[in-house]
Amino acid sequence: MKIVTAVAPxxxxxxKYWGKRDEKLILPINDSLSATLSTDVMCAKTTILTSPDLKENKFWLNGKEQSFDNVRLKNCLTEIKKRCNSTLPYINWKIAICSENNFPTAAGLAxxxxGYACLVYALAALYEIDGEISDIARLGSGSACRSVYGGWVRWQKGILSSGEDSIARPIASASHWPEMRVLVLVVNDNQKKYGSTIGxxxxxxxxxxxxxxxxxxxPQRIEEINKAILERNFHKFAEITMKDSNQFHAICLDTYPPCIYMNDVSHAIVNLVHHYNTYKEENKVAYTFDAGPNAxxxxxxxxxxxxxxxVNYIFPKPMDIKANDYFKGLPLDQxxxxxxxxxxxxxxxxNEGVLKYLICTKVGEGPRLLTSSNEHLLQENGLPK
Amino acid sequence: MKIVTAVAPxxxxxxKYWGKRDEKLILPINDSLSATLSTDVMCAKTTILTSPDLKENKFWLNGKEQSFDNVRLKNCLTEIKKRCNSTLPYINWKIAICSENNFPTAAGLAxxxxGYACLVYALAALYEIDGEISDIARLGSGSACRSVYGGWVRWQKGILSSGEDSIARPIASASHWPEMRVLVLVVNDNQKKYGSTIGxxxxxxxxxxxxxxxxxxxPQRIEEINKAILERNFHKFAEITMKDSNQFHAICLDTYPPCIYMNDVSHAIVNLVHHYNTYKEENKVAYTFDAGPNAxxxxxxxxxxxxxxxVNYIFPKPMDIKANDYFKGLPLDQxxxxxxxxxxxxxxxxNEGVLKYLICTKVGEGPRLLTSSNEHLLQENGLPK
Incomplete structure (x- = not known):
């Protein structure tokens, strides 16, 4: 029996990454760039166990058993096995995977x-693979390749049809810009979701x-923000970040039928940020929105x-929600x-209740293994604890 | 004393027209195309009076006196006087202008x-000008040049720096597609307005x-919609109309800071239209949004x-609003x-009250003169009635 447990950010x-040139290999039409967030606040955690006693492959996600017949999961696993030493005694044993996020998926936070960064990182540890794995994580979910590294990470789109050069690379470490914080404003929303893959x-x-x-x-924008990050030029960093978020949503609106992710509350936050920056006579805050209304x-x-x-003044906390359930992550004076x-x-x-809650976090490190046995999500028999 | 009264659509x-290459001459960066709506439902009405007894130029708009010191008004007047016969006996008399819209400006309907089409049409009648006047209306408000003609009208951006070739041309008459209707859904909104000139x-x-x-x-899109209109191909017409509305708002979102005109209700209408068209397996309805939330x-x-x-089911009429105040324009079974x-x-x-009211109208004719003296908005002394 072999077991590993990992967390990933x-x-x-x-x-923004938006648009693929190859659907199966998940090769993007442009480079993208992100910050990896601290796993202390938000992370995925995955345990993988392999044993000669397992009768079949099993997969649990957030407490619910899932079908193993998932093409993206299989693509990752196949690629991992291609790269490992084929003489590993346990290479043909069945596996059990148990994964969970410590943050609500309702947060819409990718x-x-x-999850896929964590899965691939744990698989690589299980099958003793060294070297590049961001391209394997990419096969699970495009942006997962960026979660394989800590700090500031650029996903190079690559030009090869094999996808070998479509990999993530850190451009600066988590400690490069230590004052950087990220505040996630989770917006209450009941819109039906236009999935990002379809979108x-x-x-x-x-x-x-x-x-x-x-x-x-x-191509020009990514060089400019790369430079702004290396120089810790917040004003410029913020301008490019906001412009690129807006352009991504502009492309969504230019889609037919349009895919709309931001709502009136999202736009009220945009407006608030621009007002604040104008008041400060410099960009002090930058918003960015993914495929959902949260800022x-x-x-x-x-x-x-x-x-x-x-934020607290413009979007008051509902009286009936406890501060601890509303202000999550790093401690804040509320x-x-x-x-x-x-x-x-x-x-x-x-009105009260326009925001569901807030999460305060910062830039952090990449995935890591948890070695203490009480961290495992699976029992020795391959069933969830 | 000379007096004329006109209505314009x-x-x-x-x-969509969005973006100028010359701010003063109001020369656009692209062609645009519109339908002129019936003046029976919505119109501007303008009376202009000139008399040797007037001491100064005067201008009233929707019942309020305005400063005559308005650069766009002056540009129109100067251009009109350049083109008229300079021996007209009344060319140097002062003028009084009184203008009103028969629809609430709150409708956000350009x-x-x-207003400027009506002003220029009335001025042209007063000063006995024949020939092209759409380029003069353009000096007042870009899209006013399209209201100088009835039916389906294309504004050619032109290439000359003088602006002489930036004129409107009808591509099909009001009777060309007699079944065409326009339903304006006026959305309740309290957002601060991002003016379209600044935007x-x-x-x-x-x-x-x-x-x-x-x-x-x-350039390609306008040829395609021109063809769809001439062939009365509603499916294609609708597709291009919706795509262009969305792209215009995409450009607004790609602006820094972004200018947001559509709100959650606008997007709910977009969603409703796409659902309906999918249900009908063909485009039966097309939305378009200008610089505001109304569809x-x-x-x-x-x-x-x-x-x-x-629409009535999804956006219920408030119980306390009378049907006549809610369903405006052409008669409808509600x-x-x-x-x-x-x-x-x-x-x-x-919820009730998401829409303020609806206006039903159709494609109609261009501006015309009203000759009956009881139509004039000004008394013989140059003051509003």
């Missing part, structure tokens, strides 16, 4: 990226602007409390309200 | 287009996609009642509800 792109395929098929974006806008706010620690006080600042910003207050 | 673009200037300055749209998307729906008379019944159709569409009902 979520990542939040500042240059749980599949953390990006429709965009490639129908948007008349997407090729121009991938070929003529992103990810990049900001430096020095403005975190002030910006949070505005009470500060600067009355004059609110008057200067002159923004409309929203 | 609103127009609704299906290929009242300036109808389009910001787009030209900051959007990295707008040039590609104007240079590489529109303009193009559809043929044959589906008007059925589509209206869905009561039909097909229960099975609603079940098949499986859409979420909204």
């Amino acid at each position: 979520v990542n939040i792109a500042v240059i 749980s599949s990226a953390a 990006m395929n429709h965009s490639v098929e129908t948007s008349t602007l997407i090729r121009y974006r991938s070929e003529s806008v992103i 990810c706010i990049y900001l430096l620690e020095s403005v975190l409390q002030e910006f949070l006080s505005i 009470t500060i309200i600067k009355k004059e600042l609110m008057d200067d910003l002159n923004l409309t207050q929203n | 609103v127009n609704i673009a299906v290929i 009242s300036s287009a109808a 389009m200037n910001h787009s030209v300055e900051t959007s990295t996609l707008i040039r590609y749209r104007s240079e590489s998307v529109i 303009c729906i193009y559809l043929l008379e044959s589906v008007l009642q059925e589509f209206l019944s869905i 009561t039909i509800i097909k229960k099975e159709l609603m079940d098949d569409l499986n859409l979420t009902q909204n």
